[in-house]
Amino acid sequence: MFFYIYDEHAVAPTQAAALARVEARIIELGINGRVEKLGPLRNIKSLLDLAIKQKVHTVVVVGSDETLLRTVNILATADLVIGYIPFAEQSLLAKLLGIPDTFEACNILSRRITKTVDLGKANQNYFLTTARCGSLTGLRIRCNDAYTVATLQPTGTARIDVLGDLTQLATTPTGIEAQPGQLRVEITTETTPSSWLKRTAVSDHTSVTAERVVIDHDVEPIPVTLDGVTTLKTPLTITLKSKQLRLIVGKDRLLH
Amino acid sequence: MSKMFAPTKIEGSGTMAGTVIGEAIKIEGSFTGSGDVTVKGMVVGSLNTDHDVIIETSAKVEADIVANNLSVAGEIKGNVTCRGCLTVKSTARIYGDVTAEVLAVESGATIQGRCTTGTKSTTDTTN
Numbered sequence: 001m002f003f004y005i006y007d008e009h010a011v012a013p014t015q016a017a018a019l020a021r022v023e024a025r026i027i028e029l030g031i032n033g034r035v036e037k038l039g040p041l042r043n044i045k046s047l048l049d050l051a052i053k054q055k056v057h058t059v060v061v062v063g064s065d066e067t068l069l070r071t072v073n074i075l076a077t078a079d080l081v082i083g084y085i086p087f088a089e090q091s092l093l094a095k096l097l098g099i100p101d102t103f104e105a106c107n108i109l110s111r112r113i114t115k116t117v118d119l120g121k122a123n124q125n126y127f128l129t130t131a132r133c134g135s136l137t138g139l140r141i142r143c144n145d146a147y148t149v150a151t152l153q154p155t156g157t158a159r160i161d162v163l164g165d166l167t168q169l170a171t172t173p174t175g176i177e178a179q180p181g182q183l184r185v186e187i188t189t190e191t192t193p194s195s196w197l198k199r200t201a202v203s204d205h206t207s208v209t210a211e212r213v214v215i216d217h218d219v220e221p222i223p224v225t226l227d228g229v230t231t232l233k234t235p236l237t238i239t240l241k242s243k244q245l246r247l248i249v250g251k252d253r254l255l256h
Numbered sequence: 257m258s259k260m261f262a263p264t265k266i267e268g269s270g271t272m273a274g275t276v277i278g279e280a281i282k283i284e285g286s287f288t289g290s291g292d293v294t295v296k297g298m299v300v301g302s303l304n305t306d307h308d309v310i311i312e313t314s315a316k317v318e319a320d321i322v323a324n325n326l327s328v329a330g331e332i333k334g335n336v337t338c339r340g341c342l343t344v345k346s347t348a349r350i351y352g353d354v355t356a357e358v359l360a361v362e363s364g365a366t367i368q369g370r371c372t373t374g375t376k377s378t379t380d381t382t383n
Contacts (some may be wrong), residue, residue, distance in 0.1 A: 149281060191280065
């Protein structure tokens, strides 16, 4: 059975015509199922718990990337397939999964080509793309219980990637190829100009792979955002769960 | 890309490395690289990889290094074991014993330690 979750993007009045076309196509293809809408009193966790209880085989997110990423987090340990009908402008996940538009998304669902992807696990939470640290000040990253990565510059960003930052899809049109079985620690620091003559800040990039990463802090807990939707605080232990989740993909997917 | 068309990694300034340790980074402990490694910052402890390592001018390494090919332009305090070619640039400073199959040293480089080359052949040349 298919279980469709509509978020606020899908049910927006401006999308009414597009949604009607999608619903008609879903019925034509014979892949219709139960439809539930997110709302103030119906959060995604309760709806997905309902889907698991009903033993559905496919959950389809109809809406935005954010809703899909939240779904991934919750359904990571469930034995079902996740599909996506993008209703948001400039959906990076749709591009990654090879879904060109909402109408074609229905055909892709019907073809049901699945791709099994790795997920990162940060304490008890899962993520698909990246875990982003809010600050480098006092940040300690320990990899594989063997070595520590410390930054000598307090300004910059640190990420622990599974698929990586999806915004890179704009610069790497050939797609994302995650290193199997490995998390990638990406740190970019910025050196402030030493004098007024040198106005441009110099950025410095570090990239290290590891199977297990522990993020800790020296002074106060540092916020770490998973997939841009869930924020946790250090200390965090991040591991990679191989072949954890099945996603329905199109033939033009950028996920290798 | 097939191996045949893979770019040369050690020669030149281009970094094809899978691992890059930036200038503002300090790594402490037993570091094992899964691919080629480029070091621009600090490494304290040990550095092991089956692939190639580039130690850039800004790098300070206080570690024993085991690598395939190694190019050094920065500072190393520790023993170096190199299965292939060790290229020591003019700006390099190595304080420790060096073992390599092939050793190439530019004028102006500093090496303070015991050098052993031709490790695969039966005759070793010890300086």
